[in-house]
Amino acid sequence: MLVHNSDIAEIFSEIADMLEIQDANPFRVRAYRNAARLLQSYAPNLQTMLQQGQPVPHLPGIGTDLMGKIREIADHGTCALRDQLRRELPPGLRQLLAVPGIGPRRAKLLHEVLGVDSLEQLADACREGTVAGLRGMGTRGQQRILQAVEDRLSKSRRFGIALATELADTLVRHLRASDAQAKVEVAGSFRRGRETVGDLDLVASSSRPTALIAAFAAFDGVGQVLAKGSTRASVVLRQGIQVDLRVVAPVSFGAALHYFTGSREHNIALRGLARRNGLKINEYGVFSAEERIAGETEASVFKAVGLPWIAPELRENRGEIEAAQQEQLPDLVQLSDLKGDLHVHTRSSDGRNSLREMALAAQQRGLDYIAITDHSSSLAVAGGLDADGLARQIDDIDALNAELHGIVLLKGIEAEIRVDGSFDLPDDLLRRLDLVVGAVHSKMDLPSERQTARILKAMDHPCFTLLAHPSGRLLGEREPYALDMNRVIRHARERGCFLEVNSQPSRLDLNDQYCMQARREGVMVAIDSDAHSVLDFDNLRFGIAQARRGWTGPDNVLNARSLTALRKLLLKARG
């Protein structure tokens, strides 16, 4: 049985939840959580390494015991500890931990006293009024829990980055415009560039914190105020997203921004480092004994523990602190590094704008070139181009290039990769193009071996340049294809072709982990908008964020190269 690292992570996460409900040593619980977290973002497949007898590198936080459990899970798909915990506690109990206001203690209490072991049963118990009778609970708590359970049962909890960006921008503008003279920044997973966010965290400093918190609670989009104190408040916006605001004094702003940017794992690691240096870090600053020695800016916080500033996207405790200590932090790609966009549609397939409109919009955003890559004909639903249509578009592009200055259109196609790995356009036409972007839009449910073979074969075509949205996932809608991405990335290296980081907020594909792996393998990526209208160039920032999370530097980004350098690379890929 194939065991992904994420499967092992899920088992460890379940064990952590169950142990916590059983009131186990919290540090033991943390060990499982840390391991789960690590495995979740560790790309090389451990089961394969173990089965092939390859040496497994030392993974921080995974000692003899957890490594033994990893072997057990790789061999059997489960481990004895999980099976034992499942016998002791109903698995449904875990769901209760996801309800705001319910932690391990209350989950245990609910189970032991009321026999509750699922969200549905919890909702029933609240309606019957029995939850209010528990120690530490009352009717108000019961009401809140019922509301939270009903919310949770009715909708998913994570929000796309496009909506989150819009809401965050609006709210921050509102707070900055209030008369509280506030400095406001968005922190949290949003600032770290996560592909989705569970909530928004705002950090502010103001001479009038009470006025700022009042302005926050009075924001037009607020549906419900959950909590409101003198230094922090929480609301739920009408869209269902929770927003937490924390207000600190200006001398603490950097420390608070760092603290609430997280990740939690990064913070714990940084605090550990501080403690070993005899310092204490909290959201108010860095303290030596009672004296605050840093905190006004983030850079001062890092400096106090002997580190350079670390970009938020790296703060996942995936080695960034060690890299900072060794002065080996990566130079991360920025939006301004992009010289072009290699995946752009027009009205010739399913885009909304003309060649000229797309070209001018790209130029306005400071790009030097874009590749026109409309769909090919087998994607009938998108009105894809057949051979004649593509030939006409090639002529149109030549004509427009002769006319335009300061922006160059490259000739390309988003070519359907058919089930047998071939393309749906003749080779002589593909050879006239500057690049061929291969993509899978059909038969997405092939078994892994066939799907992988299909894509590897397409990459072997001499005209193949770039694999579009490699995993095929749609966030919150569609899982990635069954695909051996490790082989795809290795094959791209051997073949000398490229992989896309698709910037559409619903795709973000490659994701951060595979960006990291591509970087390790030396495979260049193209950060593309996949624009279907002139507005979509704005999405490039989302792709940039994922690439940065994957430690990608401008050197590893195909479209951060000048047009001249890009043309050389495209020709080389053609072999």
Place this chain on the structure above:
DNA sequence: GCCGTTTTCGGCCCGACTGTTTTCAGTCG
């Protein structure tokens, strides 16, 4: 359960808010 500039035992990040408590436990971030 992990780990070592406090090194094989004894630590493990830290503070705010809520609700129900009559001094604080539980939860959250």
